[in-house]
Amino acid sequence: MHAFLLHCLRRVLLPALFGVLFNTATLAASRPPNVILIISDDQGWRDLHCLGREEIITPNLDRLAREGVRATSFYVTWPACTPSRGSVLTGRYPQRNGLYDMVRNDMVNFGHRYSAEEYAVSPEMTLGLDPREVTLGDALKRAGYATGCVGTWDMGQARRYLPLQRGFDFFYGHGNNGIDYYTHERYGVPSLFRGNQRTEEDKGTYVTDVFRREALRFVREQKAKPFFLYLPFNAPHSASSFAPDSEAKAGERKEGVGVQVPEKYLKLYPNRDPKNGVTRYLAAVTCMDEAIGELLDTLRDLGLERDTLVMFMSDNGGSGNGGNAPLKGAKSSMWEGGLRVPFLARWPGRLPANAVTDEFLTSLELFPTLLAATGAKPPTGVKLDGFDMTPVLQGKAKSSRTEMFWERRNDRAARVGNWKWVESARGGGLFDLATDLGEKNDLSHQKPEVALQMKAKFTAWKREMDASEPRGPFRDY
Numbered sequence: 204m205h206a207f208l209l210h211c212l213r214r215v216l217l218p219a220l221f222g223v224l225f226n227t228a229t230l231a232a233s234r235p236p237n238v239i240l241i242i243s244d245d246q247g248w249r250d251l252h253c254l255g256r257e258e259i260i261t262p263n264l265d266r267l268a269r270e271g272v273r274a275t276s277f278y279v280t281w282p283a284c285t286p287s288r289g290s291v292l293t294g295r296y297p298q299r300n301g302l303y304d305m306v307r308n309d310m311v312n313f314g315h316r317y318s319a320e321e322y323a324v325s326p327e328m329t330l331g332l333d334p335r336e337v338t339l340g341d342a343l344k345r346a347g348y349a350t351g352c353v354g355t356w357d358m359g360q361a362r363r364y365l366p367l368q369r370g371f372d373f374f375y376g377h378g379n380n381g382i383d384y385y386t387h388e389r390y391g392v393p394s395l396f397r398g399n400q401r402t403e404e405d406k407g408t409y410v411t412d413v414f415r416r417e418a419l420r421f422v423r424e425q426k427a428k429p430f431f432l433y434l435p436f437n438a439p440h441s442a443s444s445f446a447p448d449s450e451a452k453a454g455e456r457k458e459g460v461g462v463q464v465p466e467k468y469l470k471l472y473p474n475r476d477p478k479n480g481v482t483r484y485l486a487a488v489t490c491m492d493e494a495i496g497e498l499l500d501t502l503r504d505l506g507l508e509r510d511t512l513v514m515f516m517s518d519n520g521g522s523g524n525g526g527n528a529p530l531k532g533a534k535s536s537m538w539e540g541g542l543r544v545p546f547l548a549r550w551p552g553r554l555p556a557n558a559v560t561d562e563f564l565t566s567l568e569l570f571p572t573l574l575a576a577t578g579a580k581p582p583t584g585v586k587l588d589g590f591d592m593t594p595v596l597q598g599k600a601k602s603s604r605t606e607m608f609w610e611r612r613n614d615r616a617a618r619v620g621n622w623k624w625v626e627s628a629r630g631g632g633l634f635d636l637a638t639d640l641g642e643k644n645d646l647s648h649q650k651p652e653v654a655l656q657m658k659a660k661f662t663a664w665k666r667e668m669d670a671s672e673p674r675g676p677f678r679d680y
């Protein structure tokens with residue numbers, strides 16, 4: 204054999220082969236971790252006590268942060284529920300998986316009472332995540348995981364869209380993106396499902412308590428085998444229980460009841476007005492925090508703490524009650540306050556404790572990260588838009604993400620490095636996030652060449668999305 208080839212064999216191929224064998228052995232020796240992915244609804248970037256909103260009571264999420272890593276430059280793919288959650292579940296941009304707007308009946312107030320026949324043909328019953336999309340549930344179930352979804356599914360309510368058909372063994376929650384916390388209705392329709400069936404078995408019980416009970420039960424029942432619990436709470440989102448159409452002026456969405464929360468949690472904020480929307484929001488977060496605390500205690504009691512990767516994030520920036528400061532804007536906007544969210548990850552022994560990373564990361568990274576953590580195989584023929592961020596969370600590597608793009612109807616934005624570019628009816632500009640996190644100082648006139656580059660990058664990204672295989676419900680043509 205040629206001396207050079209022998210040299211290559213000795214210096215490159217053999218060590219590589221040894222590396223593969225060694226890694227395989229290491230993985231085989233350890234139990235694949237359980238995964239608990241917790242999502243809150245409309246919680247602002249700073250809305251944990253440990254993140255700087257000192258008035259909010261969140262001892263359990265603070266503990267999760269203390270025992271793990273928190274990411275401070277973590278983004279979602281869309282500034283509101285449905286498309287953001289679709290990206291978490293598929294690892295793909297909303298514009299690629301075809302779910303790039305809300306699945307919602309926009310034409311009426313939440314108080315509108317549909318007949319069963321009328322509701323059955325309405326958008327939120329007929330639209331959903333394209334059945335060809337591979338979900339995290341599908342990927343982890345194929346890897347032998349017990350898979351459960353408790354909470355806000357928001358990927359469609361027709362049978363073909365519900366979790367049991369999308370890779371989950373167990374589902375208790377609502378298929379639409381919001382309900383009344385007590386009646387569990389929306390438009391007068393009972394909206395909780397157990398499996399594929401609508402149920403009213405818990406009517407009257409505060410829904411965070413319902414999700415808490417079901418999540419704990421799932422973990423206790425599945426403790427023997429690796430499990431994946433997808434736990435998207437509907438808290439602290441405002442209740443989907445607006446006034447009836449008859450009480451709203453024509454063409455106007457009537458003010459809703461806001462966030463609903465039991466008295467017990469309001470009493471934890473004695474110096475605040477219990478009727479105030481912000482107080483109710485804070486108390487709803489505290490209730491959710493208590494549920495998460497019981498889940499963490501249960502993992503400890505079952506001896507599963509070290510075998511479980513727990514992640515927590517919000518699905519989009521805070522709305523009116525949420526605290527996004529010093530970020531600009533809020534939910535539904537292209538500003539940082541709409542897109543940047545709190546993110547925590549804990550995996551004792553594998554991720555450092557009490558660590559903070561400001562590396563550029565997004566929810567697109569979750570799918571590849573969870574595949575790597577569990578040893579699940581990437582779905583074949585599927586283009587994923589993120590990467591395994593474990594080395595970044597471990598503090599061992601820089602993020603390989605250099606750019607990210609967003610589009611919501613006529614609003615567009617891009618981040619490339621520390622540059623942020625926004626173009627929308629509600630304002631826009633070019634901002635340097637390294638020195639101007641609050642997007643106050645528009646540099647588009649000082650740096651027109653950078654603004655042009657950002658726009659060109661956005662256009663190229665959009666062209667790539669348009670060229671990808673058409674997917675429903677919004678781009679299946």
Ligand SMILES: [Ca+2]
Binds near residue numbers: 245283
């Ligand atoms: Ca949301």
